[in-house]
Amino acid sequence: GNSVTQMEGPVTLSEEAFLTINCTYTATGYPSLFWYVQYPGEGLQLLLKATKADDKGSNKGFEATYRKETTSFHLEKGSVQVSDSAVYFCALSDQDAGNMLTFGGGTRLMVKP
Amino acid sequence: DGGITQSPKYLFRKEGQNVTLSCEQNLNHDAMYWYRQDPGQGLRLIYYSQIVNDFQKGDIAEGYSVSREKKESFPLTVTSAQKNPTAFYLCASRPPGGRRTGELFFGEGSRLTVL
Numbered sequence: 234g235n236s237v238t239q240m241e242g243p244v245t246l247s248e249e250a251f252l253t254i255n256c257t258y259t260a261t262g263y264p265s266l267f268w269y270v271q272y273p274g275e276g277l278q279l280l281l282k283a284t285k286a287d288d289k290g291s292n293k294g295f296e297a298t299y300r301k302e303t304t305s306f307h308l309e310k311g312s313v314q315v316s317d318s319a320v321y322f323c324a325l326s327d328q329d330a331g332n333m334l335t336f337g338g339g340t341r342l343m344v345k346p
Numbered sequence: 347d348g349g350i351t352q353s354p355k356y357l358f359r360k361e362g363q364n365v366t367l368s369c370e371q372n373l374n375h376d377a378m379y380w381y382r383q384d385p386g387q388g389l390r391l392i393y394y395s396q397i398v399n400d401f402q403k404g405d406i407a408e409g410y411s412v413s414r415e416k417k418e419s420f421p422l423t424v425t426s427a428q429k430n431p432t433a434f435y436l437c438a439s440r441p442p443g444g445r446r447t448g449e450l451f452f453g454e455g456s457r458l459t460v461l
């Protein structure tokens with residue numbers, strides 16, 4: 234079956250540091266890949282997505298590239314802010330699985346001033 | 347503004363009681379979903395509905411029930427049969443384009459605590 238594996242958190246960074254959150258996946262078909270962000274006490278918001286190999290999703294300074302050869306979709310940001318503190322979820326949807334979303338376990342990011 | 351509204355935001359329940367969590371959307375989306383989130387874990391699918399008057403079990407449906415009598419509404423009942431109901435519950439809907447990509451819109455969640 235499909236699965237998503239994320240690095241365990243929490244990840245603690247100082248403001249303006251470089252961020253990488255690793256995400257790898259296993260899928261039977263050709264999935265679409267997503268990063269969702271959850272701010273404290275709130276639901277999930279779509280941060281970015283990529284629907285085919287080599288696509289780069291980007292939003293709010295965050296980027297992730299769909300790497301089929303390494304089955305990865307790592308999230309990066311060049312300079313984090315305190316307001317980026319949240320839980321980040323990597324997810325995939327696979328047409329072979331009815332396009333249901335499969336989520337990773339989430340990675341908590343804490344940014345200190 | 348269009349969106350998904352979940353209520354209540356916080357709910358306390360005694361053991362043995364059923365509770366119903368509300369989810370309403372004005373986005374005109376056909377498909378709606380309920381997820382459960384536990385601390386430090388990902389989201390697990392409880393139930394989903396692709397269209398009015400139809401719904402399917404997800405990965406952890408035991409102890410839960412749903413109805414889909416209107417397109418806008420997809421309430422979730424947590425029954426006394428659910429052994430560990432304390433969790434954060436998230437409702438979501440899928441836009442028409444999401445049928446191809448799987449993208450979902452989420453509500454702000456309801457936190458249920460069993461005393």
